[in-house]
Amino acid sequence: MNRPKEIFMMTFPLILLLGVLSCLYLESCSAKKEIQLIDSEPYPIEIPKGFPDIKIPEGNELTKARVALGKKLFFDPILSVDSSLSCGSCHLQKNAFTDLRTTSIGVEGRVGPRNTPSLVNVAFNPYFFFEGGSPSLEAQSLGPIETFHEMDFNAALLTKRLAADEHYQKMAQEAYGMEMKLFVIVSALASFERTLISANSPYDRAINGDSSAMTPAQWRGKELFFSDHTNCASCHPAPLFTNFSIENIGLEKEYQDKGRYRVTLKNEDIGKFKTPGLRNIGLTAPYMHDGSLESLDMVIEHFNVGGLGHKNQHPLIRPLDLSDHQKKDLIAFLHALTDQDVLLKPEWAP
Amino acid sequence: MKTIKVILMALIGLTMLTLQGCDNSGCTDPDSLNFDPEATEDNGKCDFPNLTVNFSYSVDGQELTKGTTYTINGTAISFSDVQFYVFNPRVAKDGVMEATGETHFISFDNRSIEFEDLTAGHKHMLMFGLGVDSTTNATIQPSDSDLADGAALGPQNPSMHWGWDNGYIFLKMDGMVDTDGDNVPNAGMEFHIGKNINFNTIALEIHTDALEDEVEVTVDVDFAKAFTGIDLSKDYITHTGDFPALANTVINNMKTAFAKK
Numbered sequence: 001m002n003r004p005k006e007i008f009m010m011t012f013p014l015i016l017l018l019g020v021l022s023c024l025y026l027e028s029c030s031a032k033k034e035i036q037l038i039d040s041e042p043y044p045i046e047i048p049k050g051f052p053d054i055k056i057p058e059g060n061e062l063t064k065a066r067v068a069l070g071k072k073l074f075f076d077p078i079l080s081v082d083s084s085l086s087c088g089s090c091h092l093q094k095n096a097f098t099d100l101r102t103t104s105i106g107v108e109g110r111v112g113p114r115n116t117p118s119l120v121n122v123a124f125n126p127y128f129f130f131e132g133g134s135p136s137l138e139a140q141s142l143g144p145i146e147t148f149h150e151m152d153f154n155a156a157l158l159t160k161r162l163a164a165d166e167h168y169q170k171m172a173q174e175a176y177g178m179e180m181k182l183f184v185i186v187s188a189l190a191s192f193e194r195t196l197i198s199a200n201s202p203y204d205r206a207i208n209g210d211s212s213a214m215t216p217a218q219w220r221g222k223e224l225f226f227s228d229h230t231n232c233a234s235c236h237p238a239p240l241f242t243n244f245s246i247e248n249i250g251l252e253k254e255y256q257d258k259g260r261y262r263v264t265l266k267n268e269d270i271g272k273f274k275t276p277g278l279r280n281i282g283l284t285a286p287y288m289h290d291g292s293l294e295s296l297d298m299v300i301e302h303f304n305v306g307g308l309g310h311k312n313q314h315p316l317i318r319p320l321d322l323s324d325h326q327k328k329d330l331i332a333f334l335h336a337l338t339d340q341d342v343l344l345k346p347e348w349a350p
Numbered sequence: 351m352k353t354i355k356v357i358l359m360a361l362i363g364l365t366m367l368t369l370q371g372c373d374n375s376g377c378t379d380p381d382s383l384n385f386d387p388e389a390t391e392d393n394g395k396c397d398f399p400n401l402t403v404n405f406s407y408s409v410d411g412q413e414l415t416k417g418t419t420y421t422i423n424g425t426a427i428s429f430s431d432v433q434f435y436v437f438n439p440r441v442a443k444d445g446v447m448e449a450t451g452e453t454h455f456i457s458f459d460n461r462s463i464e465f466e467d468l469t470a471g472h473k474h475m476l477m478f479g480l481g482v483d484s485t486t487n488a489t490i491q492p493s494d495s496d497l498a499d500g501a502a503l504g505p506q507n508p509s510m511h512w513g514w515d516n517g518y519i520f521l522k523m524d525g526m527v528d529t530d531g532d533n534v535p536n537a538g539m540e541f542h543i544g545k546n547i548n549f550n551t552i553a554l555e556i557h558t559d560a561l562e563d564e565v566e567v568t569v570d571v572d573f574a575k576a577f578t579g580i581d582l583s584k585d586y587i588t589h590t591g592d593f594p595a596l597a598n599t600v601i602n603n604m605k606t607a608f609a610k611k
Contacts, residue, residue, distance in 0.1 A: 059495060133515035139491050143513040155492060155505035182505050183495040262591035263515055265545065 038177040039065040043191070048199035049208065050239045054123040057138060060187045062194060065175040070192025072171065073185060075350040079158060080107050080151035087144065087189070088350055090116045096280040096342050097196065102291035110149040113257055115291035117276060118284050120342050123194040124240055130273045130289040132246050133263040137190035155182050196348060199239065201279065201339040207238075214336050221333025224326055230303070231316045232330075241278035241337065247314045248272045250307020251288055259289065271312050280342060282335040296331045381469035383561065398467035399560040401441065403476065403567055405461045406611060407432060410574040416458055419535060422574045425582035426528035428535045431508050432573060433457035434521040437479030437486070437549075441556070443471050453482055455502035455510070468560050476569065477553045480604055481520025484546040488516065512544065515591070519544045521601060523573065527586045539586040541576075543597040548590065550601060556610045568611040575607040576600050 043062040047053065056062065073079065075088040090104050091097040097119035099105075104112040114130060128134040134143060144150040145158060162168045163180040172180040175188060203222070205213035214222070226233045237243055246260050248271040260272035273289045287293040293302060304327065306319035322330070342348070376389025382396035407414035409422065419428045436454040440447040446469075454463040482490075482503070490497075492505045503518070505511075510519045521543045526535030558567045580599060588596040 129514050131515070133512075135516050136491075138493060139516065142492065142509075142511060146509050146511075146513045154507045154509055155511075156507040156509075159505065178495075181499070182493040186493045258591070265547065265591065265594050 039063065039174045041065070043067045043195065045195055045197060048197065048204070048239070051197075051199065052124060052240075054194060055126075056194065057136060060138065060191060062191055063175065065171070066188050066191040067195055069168075069171045069175045069184075070188035070190065072168075073189050074192050078161060078165075079145055079153065081153040082107055085151055087141075090144075090150075091119050093345075093348050093350075094343055096120055096283040098284045100285065102286055104150065106147070106150040107152050110152075112147075112149040114289055115286065118280055119193055120196050120198060120280055120339075121240060121277060123197055124277075126244055127274070131260045131263050132244070132274045137193055138186045141186045141189045155185075158182075159185065196342075198339050198342050198345070199279070200341045202336040203333075204339070206336070215332065217329050217332040218336040221329035221331070222336070224322075224330055225333050230320055230322075230330070232303075234316060235275045235314075236278050241281075242275045244275060246272045246274050248310055248312040249302075249317050250310045250313035251290075251292065251302070253308045253310060255310070257290060268312055271310050278334060279337050280339055282338040283343075296334055297327070300327045300330055381471070383470045383563065385470075397563060399470055399562060399565050401465040401468055401473065401558070401560050401565045401567065403439070403463050403465075403569055405456055406568050406570050407458075407461070408570055408572050408574075410572065414573055419533075420574070421533075422577050423580065423582055426533045426535050427525060427539065427582055429523060429525035429573070431458065431522060431524045433506070433508075433510065435479075435481050435502065435510070435518065436463055437482050439463055439465070439476065439478035441465060441468065441473040442475040442477065443469060443473055447477075453486065453502045455506060457506075470561055471559070473556055473558045473560055475553055476556045476567075476610075477551060479549055480552050480601065481544065481549045482518045483549060487518060487544075487546060517544055517546075520548060521604065523576070527582045529583050529586075531583070537586065539582075540589065541587075541597070541600055542589045543601050545590050545594075545597075548598060548601045550605055552605060552608050554608050554610060558610075570609050570611045572607050572609070576603045578603045578606075 041064045043064045043066070045062060060066070073087075075086050077083045077086045077089070079086060085107055090099045092099060099116045101116065103114055104116045106112055117130075122137065125137075128137065128140040129143065134140045142155055145153050145155060159180065159182050162185065165180075169180050172178060172184045176184050178184060202213040202218065206219075211219075224230050224232075225236075235243060235245060235247060246269075248259075250271075252271065255271040258270045260269035261267070263269070281287075281296070285295055287296070287299050293299050300322070303317065304320045304322045307313050307317040374389055375391040375393040376386030377384045377396040378389050378392040379385060379396045382398055384395075384397045409420040412420065414420070414429060414432065416430060417428055419426050421427070434456050436456055438449050438451060439454065440449040442448075448465065448468050450463065450465055456463075486503070490503050492503060492511050494503075497504045508522065508524065510522060511517070512519065519542050521541065523539070523541040525539045527537055527539045528535050529537045554569065556567050556569070558565060577600065580596070585593075585596050587593065588600070590597040
């Protein structure tokens with residue numbers, strides 16, 4: 001009659017004991033998980049005078065551990081399918097993080113369609129690639145890793161490959177407090193790239209008071225560059241020498257590479273490419289998205305002629321009637337944007 | 351530790367049972383499988399059906415397997431990867447929609463989606479987005495830290511994200527086609543279709559009674575239909591942006607490719 005009650009009385013202490021035991025067990029487990037070795041010492045960066053702030057996504061604040069991991073990844077060929085090519089194979093410090101090739105060369109000698117851009121001051125870019133389709137430095141690195149004519153690897157497989165490496169696992173824990181995963185890879189790469197900030201060119205020294213830092217030709221070129229005659233600065237304004245607008249400058253009559261169109265599929269975007277910054281431009285020949293202009297002389301000639309007259313061409317690209325002297329001055333000014341520091345900083349070296 | 355847990359559960363179950371008297375409690379939800387019309391008090395033990403939708407791949411009635419050569423529109427073709435996203439699948443019962451609320455990744459290795467705890471009854475339609483919606487495309491990256499390991503929108507192999515552009519590939523069909531007329535596929539075929547303008551809703555009648563705990567329905571996907579009106583010996587590569595018209599034709603053709611088996 002009283003059986004249910006009896007059973008209850010008998011089992012109650014047991015349940016209590018088991019309950020306490022399992023609680024203890026669960027506790028010890030979760031406590032173990034929380035012991036993480038995050039090294040959160042911030043990485044100091046200095047934003048040059050007059051430069052905008054940089055956008056850093058929440059959860060990827062710059063720390064020394066993250067930059068160190070990103071740098072190791074950047075220079076490690078393990079990121080490519082056959083472990084032959086690192087980010088640093090195409091973005092070389094000695095060339096201001098470009099490769100001096102017309103268009104890039106990836107795994108197995110595959111020739112890509114585009115010229116390798118510099119990564120100096122890339123932290124300030126609001127979007128990435130020549131058509132501006134990638135929204136963050138974090139998102140951007142999937143591009144080279146998975147593109148057939150670059151590293152031709154796969155993010156899922158790369159994550160597995162790196163997770164199998166004890167040293168990388170340790171660095172991932174230190175930097176992000178988690179196991180090696182895609183988030184860690186792209187976040188660390190972005191962290192390293194965000195440290196590539198420099199502004200110590202003759203131009204910077206000249207506008208900050210040392211007028212002898214630029215030659216008279218460079219000063220004349222500066223006048224022209226910022227004038228309504230050339231309108232260079234309406235697309236390439238200081239301090240980054242780009243406003244990042246995506247424009248057609250009449251480089252071709254018939255664009256093979258349709259640029260921004262690839263993102264929007266709108267005809268008015270055919271032949272539009274992101275305006276590149278001109279800092280260190282003297283170090284990064286050849287020029288344009290396809291590397292089709294070999295020298296700064298050819299670039300100036302292109303703008304002087306006023307482009308080839310594509311229907312989407314920006315109205316400011318029109319004949320400029322520059323004299324030979326004026327062309328020389330403009331080129332001299334472009335060389336004043338070269339910052340020798342970028343070639344030498346040991347913290348950027350492999 | 352596992353055995354202790356099992357014992358613990360059993361004991362808890364036992365005590366619960368013994369504590370319960372014989373009142374008028376039962377499942378009071380008319381949409382459940384075990385609705386008790388007599389019950390006046392809900393006992394919290396209603397059962398609802400789970401529905402598994404299996405996608406079977408075919409070419410014109412033949413099963414589609416990796417590497418096999420088929421003929422579509424007179425051109426020999428073989429497939430190495432066929433994968434797509436199923437966005438927020440819904441089933442309709444009397445005009446009411448029930449959704450998984452998730453994005454599912456379908457590939458050769460993983461071809462089913464599951465609706466858990468549906469209302470019991472006749473499911474008339476199955477609907478889903480083929481791809482991912484514009485919000486997902488704009489805001490989610492495969493590298494996001496809050497995606498679980500193996501999440502549909504996480505990194506896939508082969509990749510289902512453009513990389514250079516923001517957004518996911520909705521449908522990827524890779525393989526080979528015959529371009530020289532000897533019926534042996536010789537040229538790399540790549541259909542990589544995405545972009546918001548190509549996001550379509552697929553709707554098909556499934557007429558399935560979900561009146562048991564586990565119900566399954568098989569939906570055949572006839573990939574031959576994807577190529578209606580296309581000469582595959584000539585047009586066999588699109589990454590959407592480089593040949594938008596071809597991508598658009600294929601993704602629109604896919605509306606007719608799904609049918610209940």
